[in-house]
Amino acid sequence: MNTVAIIQARMSSSRFPQKMLQDLGGRTPLDWVVRAANEIPGVNRVVLATSDDPSDKPILEHCKKHGIDSFAGDLNDVLARFYYAACEYEADVVLRLTGDCPFLDPDLCGILVYQLEKLKADYVSNVLVSTWPDGLDCEVMMFETLERAHKQAKAEYHREHVTQYIHHNRTQFKVFNHNAPLAGWQVERWTLDYPQDLEFLRAVAPHLPKDRAPRHLEILRILDANPAYRKLNSNIPRNEGLSQSKKKDAAQQVERTFDQSTALLARAEKTVPIGSQTFSKSRTQFSVGHAPLYVTHGVGGRTWDVDGNEYVDLVNALMPNILGYADPDVDFAIRQQLNKGITLSLATELEVELSEVLVDIVPCAESVRFGKNGGDATTGCIRVARAHTGRERVITSGYHGWHDWYIGATTLNKGVPKAVQELTHAVPYNNLQAVEDLLKKYPDEFACMILEPMNYVEPEKDYLANLKKLLHRHDVLLIFDEVVTGFRYAMGGAQEYFGVTPDIASFGKSMGNGMPISAVVGRRDVMKQIEEIFFSTTFGGETLSLAASLAVIAKMKSNRVIDKLWQTGGEIRARVNALIKKYDLGSVVDFKGKDSWYLIGVQAYQDEPVEVVKTFLLYELHQRGVLTNGSHNICYAHGPDDIQHVISAYDGALSRLRQELDRGRMASRMKAPIIEPLFKVR
Numbered sequence: 105m106n107t108v109a110i111i112q113a114r115m116s117s118s119r120f121p122q123k124m125l126q127d128l129g130g131r132t133p134l135d136w137v138v139r140a141a142n143e144i145p146g147v148n149r150v151v152l153a154t155s156d157d158p159s160d161k162p163i164l165e166h167c168k169k170h171g172i173d174s175f176a177g178d179l180n181d182v183l184a185r186f187y188y189a190a191c192e193y194e195a196d197v198v199l200r201l202t203g204d205c206p207f208l209d210p211d212l213c214g215i216l217v218y219q220l221e222k223l224k225a226d227y228v229s230n231v232l233v234s235t236w237p238d239g240l241d242c243e244v245m246m247f248e249t250l251e252r253a254h255k256q257a258k259a260e261y262h263r264e265h266v267t268q269y270i271h272h273n274r275t276q277f278k279v280f281n282h283n284a285p286l287a288g289w290q291v292e293r294w295t296l297d298y299p300q301d302l303e304f305l306r307a308v309a310p311h312l313p314k315d316r317a318p319r320h321l322e323i324l325r326i327l328d329a330n331p332a333y334r335k336l337n338s339n340i341p342r343n344e345g346l347s348q349s350k351k352k353d354a355a356q357q358v359e360r361t362f363d364q365s366t367a368l369l370a371r372a373e374k375t376v377p378i379g380s381q382t383f384s385k386s387r388t389q390f391s392v393g394h395a396p397l398y399v400t401h402g403v404g405g406r407t408w409d410v411d412g413n414e415y416v417d418l419v420n421a422l423m424p425n426i427l428g429y430a431d432p433d434v435d436f437a438i439r440q441q442l443n444k445g446i447t448l449s450l451a452t453e454l455e456v457e458l459s460e461v462l463v464d465i466v467p468c469a470e471s472v473r474f475g476k477n478g479g480d481a482t483t484g485c486i487r488v489a490r491a492h493t494g495r496e497r498v499i500t501s502g503y504h505g506w507h508d509w510y511i512g513a514t515t516l517n518k519g520v521p522k523a524v525q526e527l528t529h530a531v532p533y534n535n536l537q538a539v540e541d542l543l544k545k546y547p548d549e550f551a552c553m554i555l556e557p558m559n560y561v562e563p564e565k566d567y568l569a570n571l572k573k574l575l576h577r578h579d580v581l582l583i584f585d586e587v588v589t590g591f592r593y594a595m596g597g598a599q600e601y602f603g604v605t606p607d608i609a610s611f612g613k614s615m616g617n618g619m620p621i622s623a624v625v626g627r628r629d630v631m632k633q634i635e636e637i638f639f640s641t642t643f644g645g646e647t648l649s650l651a652a653s654l655a656v657i658a659k660m661k662s663n664r665v666i667d668k669l670w671q672t673g674g675e676i677r678a679r680v681n682a683l684i685k686k687y688d689l690g691s692v693v694d695f696k697g698k699d700s701w702y703l704i705g706v707q708a709y710q711d712e713p714v715e716v717v718k719t720f721l722l723y724e725l726h727q728r729g730v731l732t733n734g735s736h737n738i739c740y741a742h743g744p745d746d747i748q749h750v751i752s753a754y755d756g757a758l759s760r761l762r763q764e765l766d767r768g769r770m771a772s773r774m775k776a777p778i779i780e781p782l783f784k785v786r
Contacts, residue, residue, distance in 0.1 A: 107217060108195035109141040109150045110186055112266070113203030114179070116159045120298050124203050125162060129309030133296050134163070136206035138172055140317035145214035147199065153189040155179035181263045187254040190247055198250050200243040200266055204296040206305060207312075209320045213242040216282055220244045225278045227270050232281035233403060233430045238342050239294030240320055243267050249277055273412040274400035275364060287436035293337050294323065300337040307333045360727055364410040365397040372398075384422055389733050391719060391776030395726045402429030404741035407731060415731035416746045416753075420739050423701065426591055426614035426669070427659060428741025434617045437655035438648050447646045454650040461657055462625055466596045467605045468584075471631035473624045474644045478587035479505030481610035481622035482554060484639045486510075488608060488624065489552035489581045491633040497549045498528045499542060502556030504585050534564045536571060543578045552608075554583040557598035560696035560703045568604040581630065587612040587622065592700045594666060595657075617656045621649035665740045666700065673699035673738040676747055680754045687762040692717060695736070703735045709765050715778050716771045720764060723776040724757035 113124050113134055125132045131139075134152065141150040152167050154160040156176040167174035175192060177185030190198050197220065201208065212230065220228045229243040230236045249270060253262075257269035270277050284290070296302060311326045312318040327333055369387060372379040379397070380386035390397055396409035405428050407417040420426075427434060441454075459472040475481050482504040490496060504510040512520030513528035531538040533555070543550060553575055557568060572582045584606040589598040591614035599605055608626030615621045624631070624639075660666065677695050684693050694705040706718040718734065725732055730753040764770045771778070 105196040105221075106194055107146050107148050107197040107199070108190060108193050109144060109147045109199040109201055109213075110175075110189050110195075111137055111141060111150065111152045111201045111203055112182060112186070113137075113152060113154050113163055114157075114160050115154075115162060116157065116179075117297070120296070120302070123296055123302065125166060126302055128206055128302065128305055129312070132166070133206040133305075134166065134203050135170070136317070137201060137203055137208055138170075140208040140210045140213075141199070141201055143210035143317050144199070144217065145210070146217040147213075149173065149193055149195075151175055151189055151193055152203075153177060153185050155185065183254055183257060183263045183266045183269075186266050187250055190250055195247050198245050198247055200245070202241060205239045205241055205294075206296060207239055207294045207308070207318055207320075207323055208242070209240055210317050211319060212236075212240060213244075216242050216244045219280060219282060220246070223278075223280055225280050227267070227277055228280045228282065229267070230282045230284075232271060232279065233283065233432065233435075234290040234342060235284040235287075235432045235436075237289050237292030237294050237320065237323075239292075239296075241295075245270065252276070269412070272408045272414055274408070275410045276412075283435075283439070287433050289324075290342075290432050291338075292324075292327070292334070293340060293342070298337065298340055300340065304333060304336040307336060360411070360413045360729075362393060362396060362409070362411055362413075365395075366393050368398045368410055382422070384733065389779060390726075391723060391779060394723055394776035396731065404428045404430070405739050405743065405746045413729070415726075415729050416742070416749045418730060418732040418736050418738075418750070420737040421618060423588060423592075423613045423737045424616065424618045425739050427617045427656060427665065428739045429618070431617055431659070431741070433659050434619075434652050434655045437651045438619070441647050441651035444647065446648055447643060451645050452647055452650070454647055454654070455645050458650050458654055461654065462611075462623060465657070466590075466609065466611070466625050467599050468607065468609050468627065469625035470628040471626065471634075473631070473634055473639055474650070475612075475622040475624070475641065476620045476643055476646075476649075477505075478585075478610065478612035478622050479507050480641070481587065481612050481624050482583075482585055483507045483509065484624040484634075485554060485583045485585075485608045485610050485626075486552065487637050487639060488626070488630060488633045489583060491637045492630045493551040493579065493581065495549055495551040496527050497546055498551060499539060499553035499580075500528055500530050500555065501533050501553070502559055502585060504554055533559070533561050534567050536567065536574060539571065540574060543574070543580065548579075550578065550580045552581040552583050554585055557584045557586065557589055557602060557604070557606075558593075558698070559588070560705075563602065568602055572604060572606070581607040583607065584609040586610060588701065590614060591656075591660065592666070592669060593698060595660065615656065616649045616652040619649040619652040620646075621653050663740070668740055669700040669738045670698075672742050672747065673702065673736060676736060676738075676750055677702065679747075679751050680758075683751070683754050683758050687758045689758055689762060689765075692761070692765070693721065693758070697735075700738055701735065704732070706734075711768070712765065712770050715780060716774065717761070717765075719776055719779045720770060720774060721757055721761055722779070723774075724760050725753050728753035728756050730754075 115122055115124055117123055124134050138150055151173045153175045154163045157179040164174055175189035177188055216228045226249040227245040231241050253269045257263055262269040308326055369379045378386045398410045399407050400410055401408055407415050462472050463469045486509050508520045508524045509528055512525035513530050517525055529542050575582050584599055586597040586609050590611040593601040607630055610624055612622035684690055692707055692709050695702045696705045697703055706714055708714045730750055
């Protein structure tokens, strides 16, 4: 196997021109990278790939002077440049390196080369998820992988950034990421993109070996001994070049295709009812053939579907990913616990530790019981309340899961015994009179009322406090379903935010940043019933989710995550509201709920039904790279680029909506099938 390391470099950087031939400890940054590349175990040849633009002639002259193999190709189509360089040097395996990584670690690169072979992979890197210091970037791929990307990639930023097409199309390529062994390294910046970076590199270089390439542990120890060095360039965002390319590409809207999603649905429905394990992620909520139905992966605030389309993700797995996909700190905690075991034969200290943390942050929490999903938690609340009061009837307001006691009182009650259905009574939110009427109609029969303390409707003044007083006068327990609001409104949930403490509460979704975990928390005297009722599951103490939840809470506290959720959601809301006003759509589209989580409100327009208007709006947003099922589920990873992408998408979508409403008879021109609501609970 001929393994060729190809180093990408040019002189015309917009942020730091001429950086490749600057002096760095007596040699150029290029020479640092070339030296490291030659030391990578398994590499047969090192080639510097620059452009044939006159501005890069000094690089070619430098290579000739120092005996470095070189290749000149297209300035902007860097993917083509890599491909033709690999062809010329007859590579079987290609390493993609960049000239802006002078402190490249050859041993780390060698591990990736070895992994590619042993995993029989198409592509292995340490950049799919940012866990290593910026400046240790290495990507290794089979030549056939590079060739396929070259022939198929169309987007401008796929061509400019070489491997992005491979990253996005996980159904085509067998891809692996090599993670750093410790958490927190992703904040280190050892790359060369700005003059401040060169200042940092020049500060570190005198401490490094003169006769060989440095290793990353050597650099970490130098920085630990000289912490002031880190401050020289710590204010610069990571991957800014890729960010700028995505912005430019997003402005060039191209109609997306969903052939792979549609084909996978046909395959799935042979074995999976409705093609998905979750109604809200299924074809019932998206237009088949005109929307993504299956995804391959997510990173940060974005996700990619099986057709390789990229989205700013405003679904976020129905809200569990409060920090974003592949959060390095949470994932590190999971990997560490994985080495100790997942589900063990007895309880672990993690159960105690997380319980103590929840008691500390949630106002009503004195005792805790864990489950795996929100339905576990809400059902646990109901059983505890019935056991404590000796009563059977339940009042509900909102959505509380799929179990018989709740779903039997909705239109999706098939399979639920009528006797069970008759014990649950739904009331409108903010309607104290409806609650009082039920309490009078069935005196001493209600165990509890469970409600979402807020969904998209603001509680009226003192509604929650007065509801608690009313229920307690009738010895009825108040339960807050905080599966959604928990960790979004405040660390202690909506009960902390509104200053009203329930007797019991259910938490879930955001607790584990995607790991399956939920909790019932409440008064000790009420929760004591768990000793006598049966709320017990094999996986209640599963350790990966517990470790993830502890990491989530720790990060939310230290990084003021909730403040950022409100800020990001508020900015998107304000800017889209301005667009709604611009296109005179205030009577058709609005937002309902708090800034950290809100729904897209859509109304009928003249003869256009609400389902037609909503389907059209979602279709246009999907085509513009925003994944939503009708809500804005904000995560911590959503940054300025994501915000701007969402705004640009809304600008185009609302403009099209205005045009179509003015033409009339939208349904006759709809490309996408109309989405009918599953059932209405909020």
